[in-house]
Amino acid sequence: MPQNGIVENRSGPRYVHAFPIRAEWDTNEGAHIVAEGETENVGPEGTLVHLQRELPPVGGRVSLRVLSDTGEKLSVVAEVLRIERNPARPQAALQVLGETDEWRGLVWEEAGIKMSEADETYDEDDY
Numbered sequence: 001m002p003q004n005g006i007v008e009n010r011s012g013p014r015y016v017h018a019f020p021i022r023a024e025w026d027t028n029e030g031a032h033i034v035a036e037g038e039t040e041n042v043g044p045e046g047t048l049v050h051l052q053r054e055l056p057p058v059g060g061r062v063s064l065r066v067l068s069d070t071g072e073k074l075s076v077v078a079e080v081l082r083i084e085r086n087p088a089r090p091q092a093a094l095q096v097l098g099e100t101d102e103w104r105g106l107v108w109e110e111a112g113i114k115m116s117e118a119d120e121t122y123d124e125d126d127y
Helices: 100-123
Strands: 021-026 032-042 048-052 059-069 071-083 089-098
Touching: 021 048, 032 100, 048 071, 059 089, 071 100
Parallel strands: none
Antiparallel strands: 021 032, 021 059, 032 048, 048 089, 059 071, 071 089
């Protein structure tokens, strides 16, 4: 067995799907931030999100609401693992704390279904 194996921390595949989201957090200065955006990809225990302007601090906690056409799909608390300060597309990687069964059932599995539906309707030979 190789000694230099890479350890993969992800517990399942990530699916590319853009769920609308609303994130809320408090800054170190005490301000309360409410930001809207969308998911970039969804994993079984977290997500990479694009936020319009401000980003939460690494290590901070975020109240994350995943939205649907009819309202709120799921509300969870997540920890910020890393941020990408790209001015064109600021992103935050979030890990869900707690409610992972609900996350997997209501968000991750749906993202997988949506991604497979998109794959079925796209055929490279048509282009």
